[in-house]
Amino acid sequence: MRVLHVDYQQLRSYGKTSVSWNEKLRYGLIKNDFYVQSFSDRDVAAFEAPFRIRDLGHKKANQRLIEMSEAVEPDILIAGHCDIITNKTLARIKKQQPNCTIVHCNNDGLFAPNNVERLKYRAEVADALFVSTGRKELSMLEGIGARIYHMPNPVEPSIDVLDNSKKTSLPIDLLFCSHATKHTDRLDLVKNIQTSVEGKMNFQVFGGHGKPAIWGRDYEHVLSQTKMGLNLNRQNNFYWYSSARMAQLAGNGILQFTHNAHRFDELLPDETVVYYENETDLVNKILAFHR
Missing domain, CATH: 3.40.50.11660 (Glycosyl transferase family 10, C-terminal domain)
Known part of the structure; x- marks a missing residue:
């Protein structure tokens, strides 16, 4: 199965990064024999923008994701924390790739109002949402369009190497x-x-x-x-x-x-x-x- 994973990969931090749950997710997919291509929305926006000013690269980053989806032809597109990517872009990808399932993964708390709005926004276009909060708390996301699931925070043996x-x-x-x-x-x-x-x-x-x-x-x-x-x-x-x-x-x-x-x-x-x-x-x- 072919996966296009869209999330912030902190490429410009050059290794000095937080322990990333989306990185663990990517490793898990690969270990389970998925073919994974990654797209880092914030980094692409910065790389493509005039003078490397990220806010000036949002439109170009969306265009590049559409180009990448055409090249990869994913079976699944996983949209993580990628606020630069618009629902319009995801809907266009869905139209171009009608067999592609679009999911949004989110491990931020529901106590942040902007995150609740982010989830509701993604539910308009995604086929499914995977949220690290328990299923009992997610009723406000029902009926928008996406199926709703709980997703625990992952442990990855190649990253979490201590005992x-x-x-x-x-x-x-x-x-x-x-x-x-x-x-x-x-x-x-x-x-x-x-x-x-x-x-x-x-x-x-x-x-x-x-x-x-x-x-x-x-x-x-x-x-x-x-x-x-x-x-x-x-x-x-x-x-x-x-x-x-x-x-x-x-x-x-x-x-x-x-x-x-x-x-x-x-x-x-x-x-x-x-x-x-x-x-x-x-x-x-x-x-x-x-x-």
């Missing part, structure tokens, strides 16, 4: 990494945890409280030294929703703490994840597992 559960000497006792501060107060919780565990363990925070976020190999090196991680999502009231952090911690054998409101206990048993109810419960469990 810290087998290591006995790890210098970072507890880790929290983030880069998003909108629609959340989780950094207040992190500050309270820092106060509660100060002098008792090595708690490292990146992406908050004056410390910059880390990417690429810097992030991987930090993971390789970590015993326990906090999976603090921006909001806790969405069924089966987590950022990709959950898969990154689990895939590298790092004990993680996540709020029980997401009901991941229906998927992952207690012996694999530490579920907490509130701040006091979380601090007590962190200290208990540290001992």
Whole structure:
């Protein structure tokens, strides 16, 4: 089966990139014997634009995707986070390639209003939507046109190569990494945890409280030294929703703490994840597992 995968591949970051769920998806497709061609909308827009000003390259990027679909003749077009690509372009591809199934994959939270609008927009032209939030939360997307499915965040063995559960000497006792501060107060919780565990363990925070976020190999090196991680999502009231952090911690054998409101206990048993109810419960469990 031939796949045209449209997403932002961060080509101009030259390796200093975030751990990308869309990259894991691409690897999984290839490992399952799919033929995959990739199209990075933001990079193509920048490459094709006058003076490399990306906003001036949107029209050209859409034209190039149409050209690529004509050349590849995909059975499936997967549109990830590719806001430069318009529904008009996808509809034209569908008309030119009537046997091509168009799907949209999305792993952002529904607490961001612009993401809900993005999903509704893509549902107008896509055959199916795959969303990392649990199916119970997706009723607002029904009846627009696309079929709706839950898609968990992936783990990829060639990327998530660590197994810290087998290591006995790890210098970072507890880790929290983030880069998003909108629609959340989780950094207040992190500050309270820092106060509660100060002098008792090595708690490292990146992406908050004056410390910059880390990417690429810097992030991987930090993971390789970590015993326990906090999976603090921006909001806790969405069924089966987590950022990709959950898969990154689990895939590298790092004990993680996540709020029980997401009901991941229906998927992952207690012996694999530490579920907490509130701040006091979380601090007590962190200290208990540290001992």
